[in-house]
Amino acid sequence: MNMKLKYLSLMLAPLLLWNCEGNKKMEGYTMIEEVKKQGDEIVIPYKKFELDNGLTVLVHEDNSDPVVHVDVTYHVGSAREEIGRSGFAHFFEHMMFQGSDHVADEEHFKTVTEAGGTLNGTTNRDRTNYFETLPANQLEIALWLEADRMGWLLDAVTQEKFEIQRATVKNERGQNYDNRPYGMLGEIANQALFPHGHPYSWPTIGYINELNEATLDDLKDFFLRWYGPNNATLTVAGDVSADQVMELAKKYFGPINRGPEVEDMPEMPAKLDADRYISHEDKIRFPLLQMNFPTVANRHKDEAALDILSDILGGGKTSIFYQEFVKSGKYLQASVSNPCSELAGNMSFTLVAFPGTNLKDTETQLRAAIDKFEERGVTDEDLQRYKASFEASTIQRLSSVRGKGSMLASFQTFTGNANYIKEDIARYMNVTKEDVLRVYNEYIKGKPAVIVSYVPEGQLNLIAAEDNYTPTIGRTDETVLNNYDSLSYQKPVDNFDRSVKPEPGPAPFVQVPEFWTVEMDNGIKGIGTETDEVPTVSIQITLPAGHRNETIAKAGISSLMAGMMNEGTKNFSAEQMSEELEKLGSRVSVSSGAENITVNISTLTKNLDKTLELAKEVILMPAFKEEDFARLKKQALEAIANRENQASQLASDAYARLSYGENHIKAVPSAGTKASVSAMTLEDVKAYYNRYFSPKGAKLVVVGNLSKDEILPKLDFLKEWTGEAYEWPKQPELAGAEPGKIYFMNKEGAAQSEIRIGYMNDLTYDPTGEYYKATIMNYQLGGNFNSRININLREDKGYTYGARSFFRAGKEPGGFLAYAGVKKEATDSSLYEFLYEINTYAESGITDEELAFVKKSLTQSEALDYETPFQKAGFLRRILDYNLEPGYVKTQSEILQNISAEEIHELAKKHLPTEKMIMVIVGDKKTVWEGINKLGFDVVEIDKDGAII
Incomplete structure (x- = not known):
């Protein structure tokens, strides 16, 4: 079903319990409210606090698994940026993983991974969040890390780190925008939909030229303006107590100075006087037409009805667009969506056409399909389908502490009320057929839109109409920028030694699911x-x-x-x-x-x-x-x-x-x-x-x-169910290409180069044998963010958005593979660094410090392995697929704890033979050919089918 997942479900209204004397003041913080579960209702119980510096803290206690999720959401996204200074919020998402006063370079990822956790950060138009999911005994580690980058970041932000992460962001843009089919669609549509200077008119990742012009001081000013504790929400969900969380929150976050005051931005809906036509050529096969109508901001009174309208028009197989365009075979894909953000929204109609399709005809057909809604109308079944799917998807989000913590954080950030679920339920459950018809007439019928023609290179003859709108992008003579001179960095003062890394509590007991x-x-x-x-x-x-x-x-x-x-x-x-x-x-x-x-x-x-x-x-x-x-x-x-x-x-x-x-x-x-x-x-x-x-x-x-x-x-x-037994057909012996060579495929104009290095071996999946030991060995080479390969190519050199390696196997033998998408100018250097790291690891093995990291990380991560139904199903399926004893997990633990650096070294020498590996590069020949031919390998050109030219 094509519908936006809302952070709510059908449920009875939870009981909101206020302290009878109002907010309860304690030393360093105030308790604001408590929501408890009553009976069998589906609700996220929590306690809400506020530190004296303005930081909101939400605590949800869930003792079902020994896991904790920590989320820090800042109410700042690309919408808080200025004209000509795009990409700062996303850039800071990267910078905040680069160390702070008491956390060394690249130690944030390493610390969480070593603790057995996972982590990430995301940025959108309206907010930035950072989160970790860890074994519950590692709670203090997570809070120490998050507090340090909130209050002690800026002195640790160096020009060198700034340049490396600038290169990483460029690689990310190349991978996800420039080198991906239709990657530029959203960017060019928003440039036309929103007026110059509107916070949604530029992409979250930013423009390359503006990233190039940004200075370290610009970035620091942005941080000082928006990343204070009073513009943030700390959410802790999992096997914790509120008292425990608040003592640690007060200790680690309490000394941080309050930042400048932040006000919510007013809604800024897009307004069009007439249809705007824009076009774009790209390296694609299928012409695409997209029509965008301005709608409303998130949580506007009409959003719910618009969501249901978009589902009727282009959701499941009963929708108008599916029937008219996909079922009929006229188009490859058809969809309708109503994405709404904090300030504005739009309803988007998209048709992906077969090669050679004239998009002028496509526009006519698309408009005719929209008109059919009036003939069809809205049925009771439409509402029933949407609301039932809505309920189910929401309840499934409640299966993890991350899902529940994310809901609480989002509601608090955008409404100021973590218990907003009641209002959210009501606005969807109360939508009527008349509401859906009304919003159709108000926002879609006969209204102007932005029409994007996205066509293959050299095929502008296919566009729906000549461009009649040229957006203004970036700074102009009239642009007035904020003056940050009044901001200064006041380092917080502690009454304890923050440089001492907290020691975790006893490792939690992990219960493998009974079955x-x-x-x-x-x-x-x-x-x-x-x-x-x-x-x-x-x-x-x-x-x-x-x-x-x-x-x-x-x-x-x-x-x-x-x-x-x-x-x-x-x-x-x-x-x-x-x-x-x-x-x-x-x-x-x-x-x-x-x-x-x-x-x-x-x-x-x-x-x-x-x-x-x-x-x-x-x-x-x-x-x-x-x-x-x-x-x-x-x-x-x-x-x-x-x-x-x-x-x-x-x-x-x-x-x-x-x-x-x-x-x-x-x-x-x-x-x-x-x-x-x-x-x-x-x-x-x-x-x-x-x-x-x-x-x-x-x-x-x-x-x-x-x-x-x-x-x-x-x-x-x-x-x-009946049927006969069967076996897999026998396959011929492997007849791979000659190893030790570079096999190159030209993709003219490619923004990045894709690299694959590997070989086939005789390892089959064995969770307690050689295969398992090889995965342990690879973990520090290329199996985690802090692996040698990723730190070298991404963090030290800035060549890639990410580089990894792994061993793969099933019931039949697999092999070893290292891979990355790299900036094209560094193709030869990237291949060299890949081989350097693999060869060095095979020749010299793992250090004692690295081995300790591997053992801690893989041992403690077991606490996260069985939390959700999906994870439980994966565990059970492995037992059946490979006829495993339930105790295989214990055997794995014993192997991991007893494996030595010498054994890792022997495994590396045995399973990382670069002389047996083939190297594949797909990239722009004009840019990379000369460089890769200087590496000392035979270079063989291949065609798109992998055949040697």
Whole structure:
């Protein structure tokens, strides 16, 4: 369903308990409010406090897992920037991981990773947040780190760090904007939708020229203005107590000085007097038309009705746009969305056309489809479907402390009320059919829009209309910038030694999920666990088929079959199936992967019986209609043709072909080839289903708030499933390309180069054997943010947004792969540094300090492994897939604790033979050819199919 996920669910209103004497003042902070859970209602209980310096603190206690989530959200995003100074908020997201007075360079990531946690930061138009999820005994570490970069950052921000992160941001822009198909769509649409100077008229990541012009002092001024504690919310959710959190919050955050006062910005909706046409050429295959109508800001009284309108127009398979454009086969993709931010919003209509389509005709058809809404109207079923799906997706977000903490932080930041959930529920649940019709007339019908024609290079003849609007970008003579002279950095004063890193408490006891097993007479093996944190059930059925058991002549057939199984059954059309599932807030889908076909079923427990009736239809009675096959086949062929527009995909495909040899199925993309898919028939798909969609060898995983005795009778329909046993077809011996060479593919004009380095080995998946030990060995080479490869290429050199390496294996042998997208000017240098790090690690091994880090990180991260239903299902599935004993986790722990630096060194020497590796580069030949030819390797040019030219 194409709908925005809202941080709320259907629930009874929670009881808000205020202190009878008003806010309760304590030393250093004030208690503001407490929300408690009453009965079986679904609510996020919390306590809210405010430190004397203005920092808001929210604490949610959840003792179900030994995990804690810490979030610091600053009410500052790109909307707080100024004309000509774009990208500062996002730039600071990077800088705040670069160390502070008491945290050394690159130690923030290292400290959290060593503690067994995960972390990140994100920036959008309206806010920046930083977050960690860790074992609960590491709470103090997280608060120490977050407080240090809030209050003790600026003296540690050096020109060198500034330049490295500027290069990293440029690489990020290259990877996610310039080198990605349609990556510039949002940027150019917003330039036309919002007037010059509007905070949403520039991209969050910023413009390259403005990043180049920024100075270190500019960045420091931005921090001083917006990153004070009184413009932030600290949220702690998990296995903690409020008293514990507040003592630590007071200790670490209390001394930080209050920052300048910050006021909420007024809503600034876009206004258009007439249609604005703009166009853009890019290295794409499919012309795209997007029409954007100004709407409203987030939480405006009309937002909920607009969301439902966008779903009716372009949400699921019953929507107008799906029926008119996708089901009919006229267009490749069609969607409608209503993204709303704090200051403004817009409803966006997007059609992705087949090659050669004239977008003038597309615009006519798009407008006609919008007009059909008046004929169709709004039904009770429309509202029921939306609200049911809305309820289910929200409840599923409550399955993790991160999900609950994020909701609290968002509500507090944007409304000042962490308990805003009641109002949010009401505005969605109270939407009527009349409301939806009203907002259609007020914001869409006959209203001007921004129309973007996004076309392949050299095909401006396809645009909908000549450009009639040229945006003003950046600073002009009339631009007035803020004066930051009044701001000064006043370092906080402590009464303790902040340089002493806190010691964690005792490591928490991690309980591996208890589970039950079952084996059905038809061959299905099942495993499940009961969890009562949320009222949902997730069911996963996997079959050992997928791409691996295809032939090259029929490559892509499992993917097509899975797509066909999502297109209706003998008793339900695709639209009817979609409608019935949406009414329940449930999902049933089939997908195909490298070694499995998977059926995923998720539902609220109260709707399980009806959902399983529909799942039975999907599994046992697919319709396999000729018209659906023709449409999906056409889409598959276009997707295959489009792969050559994506440098990362070209590099991965070429590496596979060069590694396996052209006669091996794994050398061929799982989507198939033009030849294999073109030759495919519906009868082939039916034959594949009859042969391989069999219960023999199928694995069933169940996670939910029902016991074995409660759930198994509901799954009796699976006993009706029949089929024969089968094995994977035998594959030829590997016939990979000659190692020790660079295989280069030209992608003219590529903004970045894609690098792949690796080789095939004989390791199969073994969680307690050589494969597991190899993954331990690789962890410090390229398996985490602070690995040697990533620190070198990203943090020290600024060549990439991220570089990694890993060992991969399944039931069949895999191999080792190192990879990155790098700035094209540093292609040769990046390859050199990759090889330097791999060779050095193999020659010299790991240091004692690094090994201690690896052991701490991997040991303590186990606390995070079983929190959500998805994580529990993954654990159970591994047990079934590889016939593991439940105690394998304990064996892994013993291996990890006993492994020595000498053993790591021997593993590195054995499993990192660069002389056996092939090197693949996809990039702009004019830029990189000369440099890579100076590295001392034979350079072999290959074509887009991986064949040597």
